[in-house]
Amino acid sequence: VTGMSTGHPVRSLRNQMTREYLKLEKENADFMELEKLTLGSLRKAVQDGDTVNGTLMAGQIAGLIRREQTCREIIEETVQQAQECIAAQGQHKKI
Structure with missing residues (x-):
């Protein structure tokens, strides 16, 4: 998943949080609404192990994985x- 609202691409694995982010982005949500959704999401994934609501960062290689x-x-x-x-x-x- 690649988000582009800020002009800076961010790659992360698809989960509930990224689906919601993309939905809001498609609906032209403002920057603050998107920021609120992602606030603390990296910590949720990395420290708390929350794979549903956290941001699971992925590198460019993630798009090349086929199996x-x-x-x-x-x-x-x-x-x-x-x-x-x-x-x-x-x-x-x-x-």
Whole structure:
């Protein structure tokens, strides 16, 4: 989710708070109304663990994620790709 009311993009994971924010933004809510909604929302998420009403900040990479994997799956896939690259390099040297 990317909010743009302030002119500064903020990326966060979609939850109840962001849905409400986007709804208000679409209805042309004024800046103070949007500020009131988000006041303390980062603290709610980070310190209190509130994943419903808190702002769960996300980096630019969040928009590129297409599937969820466990750490084990990611590591195994990375090792397999590395082994394939190494094997391919060995084949090129023989030619």
